[in-house]
Amino acid sequence: MEYGLKKFWARLRLMQYILAIMLLNNEVTAVNHVISKLTRVSSLDDKICVTKDLIFSSNFGMLNRCLLMCINETKCLSVFYNQIDGKCRGCAEIYSSPGGLISFTGFIYFQKEPKTVCEESGSWTAYKESCYMSSPSGTFQQGVDYCQTNGAHPVYVETSDENEFLKTFLAEQVSNNGLWFMGMSDSTKQGEWRYWGTNEIVTFLDFFHSEPNDDGSNSQQCAVFVQPYRFNYQWADHFCTDISPTVCEKSCCETIYT
Template sequence: MGIILYVTCPYIDCLEGYWKLSASLRNYLPDSDLVTTTTASYKTCMILCLMTDGCCFISYIASSSECVRHRKMLNYTPQTSSSVWNLMKDDGCPCGWYRVQTTCLIFPNVYLTRDESLVYCQRMDATLAEIINDEKYQFIVGIAKVKTEITDLWLGGSDISNEGTWLWNSGLPITGFTKWSSSAPDNYGKNTNNADCLYMGSWIDFYWDDCGCAEIKSPLCEKPSL
């Protein structure tokens, strides 16, 4: 099957699947544990990715014709003339992301502050995850327990604006469905008012807790499925 470029939208039909351009990662190069080679175009790079076991997305540096094939999203660094293309799955999520309900989730193996995590997710056209029902919570816990490298996950909630009033980043109040650990939120045992950010931790069986926003944890990013 040939490769068809749809000029009016950032998608490309290519062999077994289709690809989506990550506009927010333009001129950034994700870290990679896969091979870098030179190809005539990003379309050729896509074909090589499909032929490479575990390859989920590509970076293509136009100025040097460099094709980088990636297994998973780690961190990223500025790189002039680089574009990132994600291989999309049938469930409407990029390869490497997990579909639950109407959203796609990714568990990147990086460790950042909460503010850094917000930017990290935004680079993938995503936000820190908001958990508003038990089905989504149980799905996340199930994956987190399998991924043994994960200890703590940033979620998209805080009481930064008003101490004691917990809100999701979308502005929704964190009420109704919650999974706080037995004493949380408690501002580090009420010893400080600076535990303003929400996370879920393996040490409390992935229940929720509050902590300082400058602590280092893994971002749990989400975005709508297609």
């Protein structure tokens, strides 16, 4: 009987120990999840925001509770947490430098990150200061008309970063022939590519190594992205009367903080 009780209590202690480890792991996971939603900026440690920027001031005792309070408060864009006494100050601003902040030892700083979103719902996708959408299939002029109807223009690919984003964007789009028109043409002078609508010289190019390959007749006056199994979304010159979607671009955006 005594041996049985000892065995029972030993098993109970083991179960309590296992449960404590599981709870600790869950708590660590929860803390890491909350912390990952804000950005740590150590250059603004040992500071607090001024009174006019203060949204809330409380003693939560734990970092994750402090950060969660800011995450759930729309007006809170940054937070100072005191590692010594657990005090938490939520602020209505994001700070880029310590100028104007109050020095206070022990506080560490976190902030929400701005995210651009297109104001309209639907098929628009935001990247930096532009929104993008793929039109229904049609000629290049029909694509231009569709873009303009939606307050946009055929896309101007101006940088390598934007071009890489568009490759990712196009991987989620559908084109029956694997081509998408963009907003440039060499209709004025063969081989001299200019942006549609502005006539400015295109300075960034990403043509496939065998492109452009117009035979000299200047009949392929438009430019297209080509699907990855052929050109990995690099560019080719193409007939403007072909039936393909057009990538539309317009200035955006609404900025939200997450």
